[in-house]
Amino acid sequence: MQNPQKNNTSLKFTFRVVLHIDDRDVLEYIQKTLGVGTIHTSDACVTFAVQRFEDIVQVIIPIFDTFPLQTTKVLDYKDWRTAAMIKFQGPLSKDSLAKILLLKAGMNQNRKSFDSYCNHTIEINALWLLGFVEGEATFGIKHLAPYFSIAQKANSARVLYAIEAFLRKIPLGFTLTKNSQYPIGSFSLRETTAVISCSWSNIDSLHDYILPGARARGASPRCGPRARVSLVVYHSFHGKK
Amino acid sequence: MHKFGHYLLPEGRNLLIKIASSINKFRYSTAKGGAAVGPTLEILNTVLDIDAPFNVESGLSHTLLAQQFSLARGSRKGFPVYVYVNGVEIESSPFPSYYAASKALGLSNRVIFRYIDTSRTYKGYLFYSAPLSVPK
Numbered sequence: 001m002q003n004p005q006k007n008n009t010s011l012k013f014t015f016r017v018v019l020h021i022d023d024r025d026v027l028e029y030i031q032k033t034l035g036v037g038t039i040h041t042s043d044a045c046v047t048f049a050v051q052r053f054e055d056i057v058q059v060i061i062p063i064f065d066t067f068p069l070q071t072t073k074v075l076d077y078k079d080w081r082t083a084a085m086i087k088f089q090g091p092l093s094k095d096s097l098a099k100i101l102l103l104k105a106g107m108n109q110n111r112k113s114f115d116s117y118c119n120h121t122i123e124i125n126a127l128w129l130l131g132f133v134e135g136e137a138t139f140g141i142k143h144l145a146p147y148f149s150i151a152q153k154a155n156s157a158r159v160l161y162a163i164e165a166f167l168r169k170i171p172l173g174f175t176l177t178k179n180s181q182y183p184i185g186s187f188s189l190r191e192t193t194a195v196i197s198c199s200w201s202n203i204d205s206l207h208d209y210i211l212p213g214a215r216a217r218g219a220s221p222r223c224g225p226r227a228r229v230s231l232v233v234y235h236s237f238h239g240k241k
Numbered sequence: 242m243h244k245f246g247h248y249l250l251p252e253g254r255n256l257l258i259k260i261a262s263s264i265n266k267f268r269y270s271t272a273k274g275g276a277a278v279g280p281t282l283e284i285l286n287t288v289l290d291i292d293a294p295f296n297v298e299s300g301l302s303h304t305l306l307a308q309q310f311s312l313a314r315g316s317r318k319g320f321p322v323y324v325y326v327n328g329v330e331i332e333s334s335p336f337p338s339y340y341a342a343s344k345a346l347g348l349s350n351r352v353i354f355r356y357i358d359t360s361r362t363y364k365g366y367l368f369y370s371a372p373l374s375v376p377k
Contacts (some may be wrong), residue, residue, distance in 0.1 A: 022270050044271040141261040143355040144254065146243060178300035203303035207244040 011092070011100060013084055015050045015060045034059055057088055070128065071156040072117050079103040114155045122159055124166040130214075132163075148210060151197035154189060160198045167200070173212020180208040244303065246294030249310060251358060256280055256288045258359055322353055325367040335372075342368070 019027055021041060027048040031037050036055040039048050050060055061081055069077050083100040086092075092100075106112065137150040152160055164185035172180060183205040185198040200206060247253035263279035270276045295306040314320070319338025324331045324346070336342035339353040346366065357368040 020269060020271070022268075044269075138265065140265055141257065143351075144248065144257050144261065144359070176297050176300060177302060179302070181302070203243045207303075 011083075011087055011097075012051060013053060013056050013080070013087070015056060017048045018045050019048075020044060021046050036060075053084075053087070056084060067128070068123075070120075070122050070124070070132070070159045070162070071152060072111075072114055073156075074120055075111065075114065075117055076107050079107050117155065117158070122162045124159075124162050126213075129163060129166065133214075145201060146203075146206060147199050147201040148206060149197050149199035151195050154194045154196045157196045160185075160187070160196060164198055167210065167213075170209055170213045172208055173216070174208040177204050177208055180204045183209050242288070244295075245289075245297055246306060246310060247288055247291065249294050249307070250288075250291060252288045252291060254358055256284065259284075320370060322357065323369040323372055325369070325373060326365055328367075328373075330373070331366075 015037075017027060017030065021044050024039070024041070024046045027039050027046055031039055031048055034050075036052065036059050037048050037050040039046060041047075050056055061084065064077055064081070068074060080103075083103045086096045086100055089096075133150070136152065137148065139146070139148055141147070150160060150163060164183075164187075167183040167185065170183070172182075174180070181202050181204050183200050184202070185200055187196060187198050189196045200210060242248045242253050242257060248257055259280045263277035266272060267277035268279075294310050295303075297306070299306070301309070319340065322334070322336045322339060322342040324334040324336065324342060333345055334342075336345060339350055339357075342348075343350045343353050348363070348366075352363055353368055356363045356366075358370055360367065
């Protein structure tokens with residue numbers, strides 16, 4: 001980012017979704033549905049980006065205000081939104097610019113404090129979970145046994161606990177097995193990367209609860225064996241001459 | 242395949258290996274060697290059309306059904322394990338059971354279960370339930 005104070009540049013806000021190149025259709029669908037943004041490809045990635053400030057204020061922000069994020073990404077969104085609102089209010093004073101720069105300095109990878117996340121109310125519903133699974137979960141086979149898992153940075157562990165609790169309550173979809181084990185997740189923390197994962201591998205749970213649940217919610221075939229789509233949403237803003 | 246027990250049949254096991262090596266990172270067009278091609282629907286149906294080893298209608302859990310199947314196959318006696326290194330059967334092979342093989346080779350019992358009949362090596366060993374000359 002160029003320092004706006006130093007070279008008299010303006011602030012530019014960006015909302016980006018980056019996916020593997022094979023999933024370009026998904027981003028084209030999003031672009032068509034929202035009617036904003038651009039798509040460009042670079043190596044193995046394809047990026048949907050919204051940079052026009054009016055589009056950010058009128059299209060992107062209302063979406064995330066209506067459908068709140070659930071992981072610690074919500075903190076970045078709130079700061080990003082605050083900065084956008086400061087800019088929206090009119091020409092930037094020195095003070096307001098300083099406020100925005102301060103917000104930016106503590107966002108995304110620079111974030112040190114996650115304290116306020118404790119106050120964030122996590123609400124899991126089936127459609128939110130389906131979207132989350134598309135981006136963050138894996139349907140895999142390990143040692144020739146199927147499993148389903150979701151991994152997050154440890155500071156978003158609360159959302160994994162909430163998902164685990166949500167899945168315990170999903171309805172039974174296959175009733176032949178008596179007293180089929182409802183889905184109980186198994187948590188593990190990888191200390192070197194600070195990543196926590198929750199896995200489900202009980203065959204009866206997967207077959208009798210999770211599989212029918214995913215089908216009922218309209219999981220696409222890609223969501224089945226190919227859910228390892230890396231959906232990464234970045235909020236950033238940077239200087240522009 | 243796990244719910245109905247097909248994974249315990251040689252055909253199911255082979256299909257499972259094919260699926261495992263064609264999903265997730267193997268499916269991407271940018272994967273090393275190009276996107277893996279998974280088994281066709283026809284192949285899937287051929288395996289799933291085989292009589293299911295488990296009687297799911299019994300209402301028993303997967304664990305119990307797997308135990309029953311294993312006992313019915315004679316797990317109390319143990320299953321023979323043929324061990325090969327570089328395509329050559331090792332001296333003590335065949336072993337009378339997974340346990341005997343794992344103990345002799347200093348491996349975990351689970352390793353034999355995971356790798357047997359998969360044509361994948363573990364520490365240079367290949368494990369089969371029948372001599373290599375017998376088609377799998």
